[in-house]
Amino acid sequence: MLHYASVQLARALLLRILFGALSLFFISFVTFVADEIQPGDRATVEAGEKATPATVERIRENLGLNRPWPVRYAEYVGNALHGDFGKSYYGIKEPVATVVGRNFPVTVVIATSAITLASIIGIFLGTLASIWANRAGDRAILVGSTLFVTLPNFVLAPILVYIFCLQLNYLPQIWKPDRPEGDFWYLVLPVAVLAARPTALLTRLTRAKMVETMQMEFIRACVAKGVPPFRLVLRHGLRNAVLPVITAIGTSFGVLLTGSFVVETVFNLPGLGFLTIDAIRKGDMPVIQTCVLLTGAMFIFLNLIVDLMLPILDPRIRESQV
């Protein structure tokens, strides 16, 4: 029986990985086609604006761009699998892998900080609200979280900048190449803005699940047995309610890693989102392709992890899958 169960699980896992890889190929193909249908390619960029059509054609031939597209796509995928994503069209024409590798850590740092902050505050406030269910404190937390779920990042960010940078003068406004105050202070506002929405979402989810759990039979049994309230909420309530919250933390982290365009643009942070938007404005196709591919890969990978984690954390799901 156990053997059968693990075979089933392995099969599901393999299918998911296969599907993820297929999705990545699909994304890479879409970005490749995007490059094809766009006017201009590497040859026109290399040749410059004043080049004659003949020059462009000669450069195209030298670069091998006149070969049929399936050949070039195969070459692109082959190079990508070896970590070679081509070179940027502009600037000093750095390899894209270098540029992306430089920007990626920034996004990871702010997304990780934001999700940690959001998890701690969200679970805390949600639990608090569930203890105060339907009283004033609960209402206040609910209204506040509704506000932050719907408030756009690019509205929240200027408000915070106005208060903390322009009026109070506590924090630096944007990321600069020279940072006299230490990196931490430059990341406070971006992380706060990024964390706002997941905090609100996690607060609402924790509250809902806690209210549901605390109405169950076994909680009443615990009360009857005389379990102290603190232990009741943390050990018996929260431990049972927190599973869907963990799933939500996983998906929120995916959204943060792949959706920090606005925050990075507002605060001038050299992360992946900033790089993507910058490349799109310039029309730097190799950089766009790689950014989209990497972002898509992260998203697929994180969703896979979340799906795999659930049966490990929750014995009920583990049994129902068998």
Added chain:
Amino acid sequence: MSGGVKSGKRKRDWFLIGGLVFLSFLLLFAIFGPAIRGAQLSAEAKRLDPTLRTYDPVMDRISAKTHEPPGPVALLGTDELQRDIVARLAQGARISLFVGFTVQIIAVVVGVAVGMAGVFAPKWIRGPLLRFTDGMFAFPDILLAILIVSIIGFTVNAVIVALAITAWPAIARLTVTQVATLKDREYVIAAKAAGAPTIYLIFKHILPQMTGVLMAYSMIELAGTILAESTLSFLGIGVQAPEATWGNMIGAARINMNSYPIELIWPCLILSLTIFSLNFVGDGIIARSDPKSR
């Protein structure tokens, strides 16, 4: 309407009414705002500022001064290019609502068609179709929209196409779950037993039953679409200047925020209120049409 718990219901209704009132005003503002402001401004501008011969609707120039404070002509002042902020807010409302409604209409048509096919089509179509829908649904919307916009260009039409492609999977999934319960109702089974073709069942018995829920959800989705359009414009890869949208107004005002923070407030406020209202109205309609959540 009648019965149920009074206290909990009344509070939600206030949000619903407030949202509806705001949205009605917004609609009127979007429809009549640009015309009325344009006419009024051209008259006023000529009278007050002799250096300005006519009101220029392309540049929206009404004053010789940039960043004019609120006054009798420009009720909320002017921006860095001497354009009236009220007129630009109205134009932004027009674009946001136009993009939002167009995208949602496309999304509902495509989503319902895909959703119906996902329930009624033969298995070899149904399976891959639902898989594809789930994949599209899971993929981050804004990333996909950014990719599409970067391919087709930074215009209103490109934004509509990009957002429509990201918007339909949500409606398709909703349709699948709705139809899954509706198609097993007695009257549908009775009609089927009487020999009604599937197309007839869909249009006569199933679709009319789900219009309410569909409308409520597309209201909430509309909020998401308007937000996405503003985000693209804010990032400078959506609707471009000189066309005014709330997103690019916020983007432009942010650059001047150290000197003129007041100009940031109005587009932020109107955008936030629109999104809140759409959510309140959508939630309100769902709560009313779903007896379980009352």
